[in-house]
Amino acid sequence: MSRTWVTPGGVHPPENKHQSLTQPIGQLPIPAKLVIPLSQHIGAPATPCVEIGQQVLKGQVIAQATGMVSIPMHAPSSGTISAIEHRPIAHASGMLAPCIEITTDGADTWIEHQGISDYEHIAPRKLIEIVGNAGISGMGGAGFPAAVKLNPGRQRPIHTLIINATECEPYITADDSAIRERADEIVQGIKILSAILDHPHNIMIGIEDNKPEAIAALAPHVEGSGISVVVFPTKYPSGGEKQLIYILTGKELPVGKLPADEGMVCINIGTTYAIKRAVIDGEPLISRVTTVTGDAVGTPRNYDTLIGTPVSHLLEHNQFNEQAGGRVVMGGPMMGFTLPSADVPVVKTTNCILAPSYAEIPDDEPAQPCIRCGMCAEACPVSLLPQQLFWYAQAEEHDRLEAHNLFDCIECGACSYVCPSNIPLVQYYRAAKGDIRQARDEKVKSDHARERFEFHKERIEQAEREKEAKRAARREATQQAKADHAAAAANGSAAPATSSASPSSSTADIIAAAQARAAAKQASPEDQRAKLERTIASAEQRLQMAEEKLAEAVNSDSGKQDKLSAAVENTRQKLEQSKSKLAELAE
């Protein structure tokens, strides 16, 4: 048996696992309605690809993955899509989230599906695609898409595959009972994983020593397969990814690193079963083993539960005594949260529904002041200083919290468990983490706003500058045009003296232009004389004609007499003028 390492801290709460292990995994009648939340995993919510009223078959895709880190959703049973809307989901906030509701028809008709038995000869990329299309996300708790975890787009080859069968939280026995009954399929799933990861030379199943039946069930199937079952002492929390890696390999994952960066992959044992079903049977992830336990239920046991089954359906079929227990917890007593209502659906990460009686888990006692006993620091599996974090969280000193590595806290609840003053420490850390994240988001947003504001200012200024430049250009153009006009006029004249005149000063220009025009009129005396002679000739003719008309008018004694005599006088005057001009010119 290989060596194991011991994590710091940890607690030993009462296990309470035996209650739910008395019976095999049960089957429930198909609920009348299934509600499938679109976000059951870390990453982008899935996008619905069905319409209200559409008939769906068991295993049919009802929502597509959105982007890389996302998974599709499948219909857990056949029926009709009856709603796509916001519904209450299993979340501590009690808020609504987008869901698809299926009204089941009870026939449970499978869609046509086909598995691959010969997975050894299939390219890992293709196998990963099958895992992704089957909508498999981590079933241990966080719900990280399995296909992304297995993606070979990484630098280092994987040398260690760790299968997490720890199940360290009290009450929960979903993995334990699954191993007992489905050990062969689980080991097949591990072998598929091994093929996908190009046969890492170290494959370990990490399991706590409080599950001897499960260990015994695994033994015959792993024999000779190169898979080792590593048993280590029971302690809470050992099932965290970083904790388990340390227990099995003695390596501490640096902050911000993924196991893949160190050549390791850690997969929950429930996920390996889902991978086997996806690859060999061609079935997507539509059900999971969920523990229903606590003193307020009739028979604590495990159920193979369809995803989307309302928690109330699970409780109804298990003689839930509402008087005995006041609340229903999703998850275990350490890390679980009280459900806002029992109508929320079971999702891919729901490993336990705990309905404790009042005596079993009493309501929170009022918190007393911190006495700085330091028991929380001893219990912390990440070697943080919970009491310091508590003070800083109260004072909202965010930089101090980050300096004390608040974000390494795995929220396991060991500190709250040992606290003699009943201080809900984890809630402080969650609140502080939320505040810090919000502050970071706001910082990003305000930086973005600043950028946009600067750009806006720059744009306005540029527009102003351009307008100013245009105005200046127009002014310049007007002046230039004026000057050009003057210069052109000056250049057009014969007199060389005026052509050299400066075009800039406008009044002088206008005068000069007028003079130039006058000079132009005086130009070429021969032409002028000829013109004048023509004018005189035509005027003499007109005068003659006018005089004849006048004589006619006088003879006929019409009313035009005055007018005609005036015209004759006018013509005579013009003739006189032209004659005098001609005489001037002749001089």
Place this chain on the structure above:
Amino acid sequence: MIELIAQNPILAALVALVGLSILFGALLGFAAEKFKVVGDPIVEQIDELLPQTQCGQCGFPGCRPYAESIAAGDVINKCPPGGQSTINAIANLLDVPAPELDAEHGVESEVKTVAYIREDECIGCTKCIQACPVDAILGAAKLMHTVITDECTGCDLCVEPCPVDCIDMLPVAETIADWKWTIPAKPGQMIATDRRGAVASADHNEDAA
């Protein structure tokens, strides 16, 4: 010369120290020129702390001008969107006492808001587009406008210019993604008589008696 220095330790020390001071003086002088900081870095730091809503409630046309004004000695409590936390942060940076928010410039709002244009009432006058300091309103003349919610800082500068009053400031709804846990009540406050309010009311009852 060398001999003279060797004979006189005081002179030797003097020469050495003068030499060193000239050397380091030259080095510092060079560094001061080479690594000269252009502009006032404190303005950048104050601007980092301001909320960048660009609302102008402080009386300056944007956050940066106010930051410049603070750097020049203006009071630090003129920013209602930032509220007390921003005042505290700036006070911390400048090492001055943190005053209360100056109510003259507005009150701190608990809920974040974004502008929303009732689109069927919009006449397409573009007045709000011109008013928006972060170009978060989309539209063209005589065509409907709309607000890019993700870019809106909630400064409400667009509300005033709208001739048909079709812009509302709506509170941002909380979603599951940004929901967060709240800090529990302080330990020790669970005992009824520890609460200040309870004591005050008890006193009041005694007075009444």
